[in-house]
Amino acid sequence: MTETRTRSYSGETERERTVDDRTIDRETSDSEATRAGERTTTCPECGGSLITDTEHGETVCDDCGLVVEQDGIDRGPEWRAFDSSERDSKSRVGAPTTNMMHDKGLSTNIGWQDKDAYGRSLSSSQREKMQRLRTWNERFRTRDSKERNLKQALGEIDRMASALGLPDNVRETASVIYRRALSENLLPGRSIEGVATASLYAAARQVGNPRSLDEFTAVSRVDKMELTRTYRYVIRELGLRVQPADPESYVPRFVSKLGLTEETQRLARDLLDAAKSAGITSGKSPVGLAASAVYAAALLSNEKVTQSQVSAVADISEVTIRNRYKELLETSEGLTA
């Protein structure tokens, strides 16, 4: 089938791609790994065991931290409690916990409004007292270095995720990865920013919403070399298994950025599928392939996009697009004819 590829993208070797039924199945089945209602016991990415965390309402892979499913349960209050003891035993009211905050959102917060529980304003001496409490509460909350570290890192992750338009499940996954890196003492000698970026990069790829390294370096404070280095390091030390990015996962983004139709998107996918089964995708940049497929599809469906537009959106040279899209068209002709 796929002959050995001579090149791999960002750290994964071709060996990992060898005959793995799950991988094949995933490629043929059409959508992301997070279809609702699907019950799996093994992680779609790394094959590790899944753990259903009812407290957080998430199904998480124990090995790689991939959040497979979230918001699965009702976190609302249990209303039918008839006396106080029953309320104590039944009630699960409270803010949902989240990995996106360094303390999972469980620490005490002292409100900024100088009002008491009944909404009345506080006396000046009470106000001063509350201000002192706020200060100390904040100090204690982030006292120890790991907490402080986490707080900063999660802030960075959040910032970058916003800048790149990554959804919440990516952030959650990135948070889990970062926590693991932190708890396994991977941080010493490496910058928080670097590991945070690497975590987010890994998370984005795991959930099938990848961004290119260049896009990350654009929003991160670390340069490309440090990012790849720490990424490799984190992946290796944590034993994460991240598949090579699937070109198809870039397609929807490019299509929407260029204002093309669904039809074109479908065509682009078909082209990529054909290319994959023809085995000409080996060693080629996934981004380049996706960009070329989009361009070729637009051509086939008579939509107007120029090579330079596609190249700008995908951050790929026009030459590469030319080379790839010729190959794509050739293989698809051989298939349909």
Added chain:
DNA sequence: ATGGTTTTTACTGCGTC
């Protein structure tokens, strides 16, 4: 460090609006 592969850079020619 080296070698092989892919991507990028830079430049040229062609056709069209």
Added chain:
DNA sequence: GACGCGGTAAAAACCAT
């Protein structure tokens, strides 16, 4: 003439050994 497109050669980047 500007623009989109195609091709080429050399340089750079990248990965594996």
